[in-house]
């Protein structure tokens with residue numbers, strides 16, 4: 001697949017490197033595609049990546065990943081043009097600046113908000129409930145960490161499920177995009193456990209079933 005990743009920070013880097021390893025071609029959309037950090041990131045993707053502007057990253061991509069801070073999501077989307085029918089993966093969490101909580105919830109979510117800003121796109125929430133560290137390696141002994149995803153378009157969800165599997169997570173379909181209202185507070189629980197309860201960024205959620 002060809003995956004466009006908007007944002008070259010912790011999440012964008014982890015996903016790009018892992019998808020590059022898995023054989024996908026990766027296009028990083030960046031505010032500074034010629035920057036030294038971005039060049040180093042591209043070099044780490046084993047010849048399977050390029051970097052360009054946000055808008056240039058979009059054409060031909062099977063999936064577009066928005067991996068920017070919540071506060072920059074709307075502006076980032078405003079650079080992209082028409083996203084009708086495109087698969088848009090939303091990794092954001094609507095965190096307060098001091099990480100003490102989230103600014104949306106219960107009756108809406110960042111996932112739903114992004115769907116209104118990216119009108120016509122098939123938004124799938126994913127990669128928001130584990131750390132970038134875990135994205136580099138979701139294997140915990142014999143267990144694969146769970147990665148929840150949700151969205152309203154079945155075909156887009158299949159693409160995202162595949163991309164989740166391709167980097168080694170156990171994908172769990174959490175239902176429609178409104179389930180972002182549950183997945184974003186789950187990410188807040190993750191952050192609370194990681195940074196306030198001493199778990200650190202090398203822990204992950206795992207759903208068990210019998």
Ligand SMILES: NC(=O)c1ccc[n+]([C@@H]2O[C@H](COP(=O)([O-])OP(=O)(O)OC[C@H]3O[C@@H](n4cnc5c(N)ncnc54)[C@H](OP(=O)(O)O)[C@@H]3O)[C@@H](O)[C@H]2O)c1
Pocket residue numbers: 006007008009010011012029030031032038066067068069070071072076091092093094095127128129130131132133
């Ligand atoms: N870190 C995690 O473990 C983690 C896990 C799950 C979900 N998330 C969520 O995923 C999203 C990305 O997180 P991250 O940790 O990758 O963030 P980050 O390390 O701060 O990187 C964000 C990237 O977004 C781009 N960007 C665009 N507009 C920006 C702006 N106004 N200010 C700063 N950066 C801007 C930048 O890339 P360019 O300079 O190339 O444009 C930047 O490198 C966030 O919404 C976060 O809540 C994070």
